[in-house]
Amino acid sequence: MEREALRFAIMGGGLIGREHAALIxxxxxxxxxxxxxPAPAAAPVASEFGARHYLDYRTMLDEMRPDGVIVALPNALHAQAAIACVERGIPCLVEKPVADTLEAARDLVAAAERADVPVLVGHQRRHSPDIAKAKQLIEEGRLGRLVGVNAMWLADKPEAYFDAAWRKQAGGGPLLINLIHDIDCLRFICGDITEVMAFTSNSVRGFEVEDSASVSLRFSSGAVGTVLMSDTAVSPYNWDTAAGQALYFPHQPENAYFFSGTKAALALPSMDLWKHETEAGHWQDPLVKRHVTLDGSRAYVNQLAHFMKVVTGDAKPLVSARDGMMTLATILAIARSSRERRPVNPSDL
Ligand SMILES: NC(=O)c1ccc[n+]([C@@H]2O[C@H](COP(=O)([O-])OP(=O)(O)OC[C@H]3O[C@@H](n4cnc5c(N)ncnc54)[C@H](O)[C@@H]3O)[C@@H](O)[C@H]2O)c1
Incomplete structure (x- = not known):
């Protein structure tokens, strides 16, 4: 028997909320x-998609009783909005970061686990075929033992992006808005991060929040990593433009992540796998580059398809609120490491 269409509602009709609307x-x-x-610009967005417009999300939940909700609000509102869904037994996809503080994230995790209502965190890159394949290859040992990873997220945001004041105040900033995606990917692909050491800088934009950061990572497997991040640097070295999987960025094929193991190296998103011709090969022997083929599917489309399965009870969230909280803890550990000029273990937070 054919299932009736699932009824979705969105909280926040801003930049990404509109993209979610178009995807639905x-x-x-x-x-x-x-x-x-409540923003005046949201009413025409709702009518463009033939959806009802509400000023208050709780009224919307109570009157519309949607099957699933997408929370696309400023970071500081995520946890309370997701809890409002959980309290009504409605599964939600909450944009990243899961919350702006660990206290808020803990409240959400506790509420979701107590009520057994699924919460999916919007780390859409995990649904991208290159990220999923890299995880699989590394877990299968195709790189040998993972030694380390070198990652970059470098891009130049325009001035107008910062008209939304939350983006340049504590709780916003590129660690929580952008680097969190890379850290989530690295946790997903390489395993948990047990120690971070970071420098941040706001020297170019001069905002309260950072504009650039360099980060050293230690993974529970013993592998190590480095990440360079800036939202004020002209560069093709960021996953969003390099992978062509983002919604409103040009596709500029390049690499953003470099994984190195004892048997092979892998660059993402090109999916170039470098290894010696034979097992006996070493640094004086040539390397051979092979391309790993992907299925061509789209991260946000896959994420929505997965969320629909979560709503119908046919899948558990690929990124649970608890998992999203550990990614958030890792980002907050990076911020603390820079502030206190010392290594920090995310679990200690
Ligand atoms: N996963 C991704 O690719 C991705 C991309 C962009 C943004 N995001 C995340 O999505 C969230 C939103 O980002 P954005 O860039 O769309 O921000 P935005 O400022 O463009 O949009 C936020 C919207 O929320 C509305 N809003 C504020 N308070 C509200 C309330 N109480 N009830 C209902 N609506 C309210 C605002 O009026 C605004 O329209 C952020 O958490 C951001 O980190 C994720």
Whole structure:
């Protein structure tokens, strides 16, 4: 028997909320029924998608009783909005970061686990075929033992991006908005991060929040890593433009992550796998480059398809609130390490 279309609602009709609306509208079996956002610009967005417009998200939840909700609000509102869904037994996809503080994240994790209502965190890159494949290759030992990773997220945001004041205040900033995606990917692919050491800088933009950072990582496997991040650097070295999997960025094929193991190296998102011709090969022997083929599927489309399975009870969240909280803890450990000029273990937070 054919299932009725799932009824979705969105909290926050801003930059990413509108993209979620368009994705739902383009997905068979999914209907967008309402958007809650008090901003005047949100009413025409709702009507463009044939959805009802609400000023208050709690009223929207109570009146519309959607099957699933996407929380696309400023970071500081994520936890309370997701808890409002959990309290009503409604599964939600909450944009990253899961919350702006660990206290708020803990409240959400406790509420979701107590009520057994699924919460999926919007780390959409985990649904991207290159990220999923890298995890698989490393877990299968195709790189031998993972030695380390070198990652970059470098891009130049325009001035107008910072008209939304939350983006340049504590709780916003590129550690929580951008680097969190890379850290989540690295945790997903390489395993938990047990120690971080970081330098941050706000010397270019001069905002309260950082504009650039360099980070050293230690993974529980013993592998180590480095990450360089800036939102004020002209560069193709960021996963969003390099992978062509982001929604509103040009595709500029390049690499952003370099994994090195005892038997092979892998660059992402090109999926170039470098190794010697024979097992006996070493640094004086040539390396051979092979390309690993992907399925061509799209990260945000896959994420929505997964969320639909979560809503119907056919899948557990690939990124649970607890998992999202550990990614958040790792980012907050990076911020603390820079402030206190010392290594920090995310678990100690
Ligand atoms: N996963 C991704 O690729 C991705 C991309 C961009 C943003 N994000 C995340 O999505 C979230 C939103 O980011 P954005 O860039 O769309 O921000 P935005 O400022 O463009 O949009 C946020 C919207 O929320 C609305 N809002 C504020 N308070 C509200 C309330 N109480 N009830 C309902 N609506 C309210 C605002 O009016 C605004 O329209 C952030 O957490 C950000 O980190 C994720």
């Amino acid at each position: 509208a383009a997905t068979p079996g999914a209907d967008l029924v309402a958007i809650a956002d």
